[in-house]
Amino acid sequence: MGAPSSTRSARIDALRGLAVFGILLINVWGFVYGYTALRYGVVEPSATTGDRLAVFFAAAFAEQKFYPIFAFLFGAGFSLQMRSLEQKSGLEGAKAIYLRRLKWLLVVGVLHGTLLWFGDILTSYALTAFWLLRRAGESWPEVRRSIRFAVIVNVAMLLLTAGIMATIANMPEYGAETAAEALLANEVYTHGRWLEVTMARIGDFGLNIGGFWLFVPRIALLFLLGVAAVQLGWLTHPEQHRALWRRILLVGVFIALPLNVWWGYEALSWALEPETSSRSVHMASLVLELAGPALAAAYVAVFMLAGQRAMDAVARWLAPVGRMALTNYLGQSLACGLLLQAYGLGLGAVLSRAELMGLSAAIMLAQVLVSRWWMSGHDQGPAEALWRRYTYRR
Template sequence: MAPAARLERIDTLRGIAVFGILLVNVWAMVHGASSYRYGVQAAAAPLFDQLVILLTAAFAEAKFYPIFSFLFGAGFALQTRSLWRALGDWAGAKALYRRRLGWLLGCGLAHGFLVWFGDILAAYAVTGFLVLGLAGSRLRTVRTCLRWLLVGNLGLLFIVLLPTLGLDGADLRAEINLALADMATYTTGGWPEAFALRARDYAVSLFGMLFIVPELALLFLLGVMAVRLGYLTRPARHRAFWRKVQRIGLGVGLPVNLLWGFVALGDARAPQAAGAAGWAMAVALPWFGPLLAAGYVATVMLARRAGLARWLAPVGRMALSNYLMQSVLGVALLQGVGLGLGARLPYAGLFMYCLCVMALQAGWSHWWLARHAQGPVEALWRRHTMAGIGRRP
């Protein structure tokens, strides 16, 4: 398999992840940061509206940010090695990559406070700073860090899980009312109200980094390992490995995540009836979701036809530009500071909105990359990273 074809699969995965993230983020753009991601659905909601919640929760929620994180780690491995080859030493490569992460952190913070409280870029940057010392490390060192992160994430899961076991659905009225109020502010409020709520929600999100960064670091290092061992860069040599991942990821992940889809639908239709089992499953979703995500990745790695790659790879090459574009469109079209469509669109309408954005971004990505080497934001990112460097990798 030629190098360009190998990297095209990685870009295809990025494109899938960007579109999958949109399917999940659109709900928070409308409903805010409440734990009721899918809002409160009427008892007589149309069947298609119910299916949208079920399928989004089962097949998209907590499946695509793990893929994005995994690929961020893969990109880290590829880019730092490229910088090392160009500069001749790991210290220079790390310094240049640190500059790259600094730009990403600034972009993420601005994005989070000014546009979309659900920003993930700042968390990726922090994770990158934490694992940067592993650039060029021996595989044994990376494996050791992975083992410790696995143990730490399991411990963190139980710490977060235990308080949910005593929750009673009857005590959730205040949270439900707050969720409805937040939705009204985002979809009908003006700039001052929306900005204040966004700043509050993003501040809470930044605090939540304490819990998400360990998981991101685990996924990040799995991506590093996948590149170092050739699983991503030479998939044809590792088809047996990817078949095993596919069997486990789809065989175990599909039924468990389908169950989560029914739980999420039940919570949206009768939020006050939410029980401890549902809350416990929601807390454990960061483990169930990536399992199915691994099945998705394996399926792409095993695919022999290039049709999907030709359509999605340009979207993945412009992943950062497309991710930020989704946020800007969400504010302009769904929230009250723009057209406020989020207050009027039914659940099925939000799904159709996502499909329209995907079609727009696929066409735009193909058009842009036919004329430019990179996406617009990617070009700015590279320009900042390489500023003052005479020799570019």
Template sequence: MSNIHHPDRNDRYAHIDALRGIAVFGILLVNIWSFIWGFNSLRYGVLPATASLFDVLSVAFVAFFAEQKFYPIFAFLFGASFVLITRSAKQKLGRWSDAEQLYRRRMKWLLACGIVHGVLIWFGDILTVYAIAGFWVLSGLANARLRKVRKHLYVWLGVFFALLLLNFFLGAQLFGADDLATQSKNEVYGVEAARMIYTYGGYFSIAVQRIRDYISVTTQSVFILPHIAVLFLLGVMSVRRGWLTQPWRHTTLWRRVRLIGFGIGIPFNLAWAALILSEAIDPLHPSPYSYIAYAWLPVGGVCLAAGYVACLMLAGPAIQRWAADWLAPVGRMALTNYLMQSLLCSVLIQGFGFGLGATLPPAGWLSIAFGVMLLQLLLSRWWLSTHTQGPLEALSRRYINKAKVAG
């Protein structure tokens, strides 16, 4: 008999909410650096000559443990939520067409939140891309046969791997390139200029830079759309097949996922962390291998992310109960917590606020991220002890219910 927790009806999706809470926290570990360095190819900026061992380990830890591991989990759960939400709406409204219309209304709300977030708070918003992808990738799949979902998944997988190969060949061309040193100097100049604006500038100068970066991020997100589409559709499959909603019935699958995920993900991401650390220490002499590794990071990152997911799916009753008590509230308020993270980090780190990005070392920035996590862990549990939803989740429901009444 497996020791995996078999939940009762009242907390049957607590493990999904807990996984979403983990993803929200993991995303913050990566995002925290961009509040200082902006949108640049040097993701972790430049480590100063006075960097301590803790600063070095902070970069290595985030590159290994978090970079491109938690946004895939979030995207995977986005697809899973599509099925759960439309099923629930179908039961209440009676028709699949009404359920899909309701979901499109949710995507409009998410798109509006994303634009406001990206323009006014933080340029690295992912909600805009998720909303657009939700309209495009998931449209018409609420009541689709599993065969149709698989067909869509295979098509997007083909596009995804075609882009991976293209990026790999482009990275390979950098070996022996004469202009690599010049390109590196320009990147260092750009990242330093962004740091000066974000950590020392006033709100207006930061806002101008933020809008420029938001436009760049959103425009370039077209290249990660196939990756997001694959993750969305895997999330849809995971609910339709019961892998995510009834993990205790699929322990063999999740053990294989854990084995393969860690078997590929750990060595790949150790190499990735070493390359990133070398780049942050000496950005003027980057290794061409880092460009090739970055091309395959969506695969290496997803493998480790899959290992994380499998660990929670296979966790015993004690861990599942702790996750349900502490992490699930964070996941139930995912939108509120995601936007709150950006607001807190911009005020604490950037020049118009407390300016801690200019006074703290890299390890200090990571400490801010952990401090925000602790705050949200406590706030989420407290809020949901007296409310059924987070503040922005409640506004979302009010907006959607208003549309239902109007309809």
């Protein structure tokens, strides 16, 4: 069976490219500081202004912002692909084809999590998408009911999270223990032998997957919102929904942005004095669960509201990155492992936090150039081509 042809949106591809780069701004810290609550490690009191700004910037403007965009676009892509497949193969045939796609993604996610990056998101996406596949073919009223149910579940999970954080805030030893874990993880990932790094990564990947049940309701809701955005034309015909996108942008700028700046301040303060573990940092972390995705929605709104000339200029650089997003995501993990961790060059042991952000920018620039070069002669990235070949195998 041949793969269906489709018309791609440069605007959506550019947005996906932005999300891939934003995810790097957060993932890069884990290659140095491990899977701990102190994502940015323990910042020394003597840290430079540049290092402090690097932590603040990542926390305020990247953390909890870009994986929601990626999940939202995953749901949108699911809707568009199923629509195309259903026209050619019928609903059941389309489900069978997409199921192969998800199985391939699951295998790649597990390999990625164990061999390269413990924070792999592909495994969670694939597992959640098995549930989403059962919703294929639903009408808008049915999708709307699913969204309402997902919202209720997410509210319940948020209340559970609030209870957990309240308990943690009353544990005086929590800050010191978290700081010790972060320092130990940093030592292993930047100085340990290959086997030590590998065992630590596998252990952290297990913790990541173990917390899947806390994460899946949020991913499911974002997937469903992506499906709705296609069904209602929010993404595919943004010019017809400018009023909606303006409201989303206003909420992001005037409500979500100040709350995310607050989190950036609290995250930096906690990294500087982890033993304190004040109630305010836990409150800000809880608020981030809503404020982060809200600011992410504002980022999407900027792309949807951008004029065609401006969008063409942005898409020229970011759309190729988005068209081979999986290749670039996996490439980032390979680059960070080889450059930062002990089994590679071990730069994580010597780079300051500001330099770590500089390295991320260099990886982004390299991926922009490689993506433009590759897509000038190919329809897909290398990983995407393998994915497609397996999905549509005869």
